[in-house]
Amino acid sequence: MITQPKYVSLTSGHAEGMDELVAFDNALATAGIADLNLIKVSSIVPQGARLVPLREFPIGSLVPTVYTRIESDTPGETIAAAVALGLSPDGRGVIMEYATRGPATEAEAVARARVEAAFAARGIPLHECHVVSAEHTVQKHGCAVAAAILWGDELEERLEEWETEAWTPDVRFSVRVRERIFSQRSPYQHIEIVDTFAFGRMLWLDDTVQTSEGDQWAYHEMLVHVPMFTHPNPRRVLIIGGGDGGALHTVLHHPIEEVTMVEIDRDVIRACREYLPSVSAGAFDDPRVRLVYKDAFTFLDEDHDPFDVMILDIPDPIGPAMRLFTPEFYRKVYANLRSPGVVATQSGSPWLQPDVVIRAVNAMRAHFSQVRVYLGHVPTYPAGLWSFAMAARGYRTEVPSEEELAERFQRLALKTRYYTPEIHRAAFVLPPFIQELLD
Structure with missing residues (x-):
């Protein structure tokens, strides 16, 4: 009582x-x-x-x-x-x-x-x-x-099982677990899906939050809609990573002809399709989707038609993923972009991972003349404030006018929960401490 x-x-x-x-x-x-x-x-x-x-x-x-x-x-x-x-x-x-x-x-x-x-x-x-x-x-x-x-x-006090991610040696993030849904060690990583009280079902890879039902839309809408609306007419899209299917689902709201998704770990896709289906919302079954289970470096070295937009839904630069934050990787990205073409990537927390922001931007700058950083907010990611980096081949990545964004947004009749044309433009206004990182 x-x-x-x-x-x-x-x-x-x-x-x-x-x-x-x-x-x-x-x-x-x-x-x-x-x-x-x-x-x-x-x-x-x-x-x-x-x-x-x-x-x-x-x-x-x-x-x-x-x-x-x-x-x-x-x-x-x-x-x-x-x-x-x-x-x-x-x-x-x-x-x-x-x-x-x-x-x-x-x-x-x-x-x-x-x-x-x-x-x-x-x-x-x-x-x-x-x-x-x-x-x-x-x-x-x-x-x-x-x-x-x-x-x-x-x-x-009776509900006492928690899942914790160490954001830094001094900062941790914990969520109360309702039920442990799935756990498997794939050839590449430990995959967990847990149901939580605060954020619904969550995907964890190697003890790190990847996405949640409660806030995935905030991340995926900013990762995807900003480059898709920056490109004048995207038709062929490449997604690297993103095994939960959230970026894929968001891309499919646009009138594209084909989207290729390259994911190295097929077990992540299999687990998310079965135990986290609300994030992909049937996107894997869309006829415009081509799934490729392959290392990103290997795929980019192969001969295929270039892409209008590339979405890099990649993990933080730890272990093998370090290669995805190098000038060598962006040389391959550049070579696979059509002109005009746009690439966007997640680039970490400006508060707790400034080194990741700098690493991502410098790797892009090695091959792209202009790199723009923009911001979003994802509560389950380190410190909440999240950065994205975007670059283009064949034209400058100027922020479209509010009128142009509004017209394209309305034409698609998009129903979003975070992204709006106004937020698109505002996301490129950076606080001085982040601008200092980039200068």
Whole structure:
């Protein structure tokens, strides 16, 4: 039993059932709390408690909960439930709930108004208000439920398996593991896929984070869309690395004719297709895709038509991957680029890996007259702030105008979560400490 909650998690759900009770149980299931023993409490949140995403708790846990529910057996009727959490500037909290035979907007408005009234009655300012709701159109027996789960260390301490990456000898990154999904030692590396509470499923290679369901789009959209929109008309694309398929999936949003993906470790692709399919989203089965299981140096030495855009989704320069950050490698890259052609690579953390940034840029500069660095943010990568380096053959890598980017972006009807034409241009504005690295 939790006596002093430290965290609040908001959730909601709706469902049908054979009768009202079963509909309620099914609605709890969609909200992710069906296997908990909910202890209904009133509306006060301890000062300093934090709003966090809902976690998975041991089955049968006794959990204080503020919730509201509504059931109906009138076909076609709309029902809704909402819970609102208000917080003051000094961290005091009040939760209010409301359920209605009407739309979710009505339930949300009343719950929010009740929070405002509670704060006014206590004479404390309302700093922020968070609302969650569920709306359901009844078929036979329907239910909508909304809840605020209050929990603390009693539950948190039971979830104690962690996966850790050493970013530097003095800095580490850890995530709490929900379940270990896959582990294999391939001829090249140790492959792990784990399900985590904060970022969903994650791919780790040799104890290093490669990608996660929770933030992969932030990395892949910046790695891919920036060079693809920099090139005037990309048709043939080469991806080196990227066995999770995220870069491949992102490239396929563009009207290309063919994309070749060169990955040395077929076991990474096999594991990600089976255990991390949301990242590639079926991209490996696209008829425009040609998979090549080969060392990048060997492939680039072979005779084939040049490429318009090359995406280097490569690991950090450790061990054999050091070769991918050398002038020798970029000599081969240059030789395989069409004119005009664009190449982009990930180039590490400016905060914790400045040597990687410098190594990547200097290797490019050995063969390209102009190298541009741009920035993104990837929470699971060292220090979050991430750099990319881009160069071109046959023309200067000037940042396209916002109008041109917007027109091409709209023409493709892209649905992105990080990249926008405005962010494309802003990404090339570098803080002085990064510009100093490059000068």
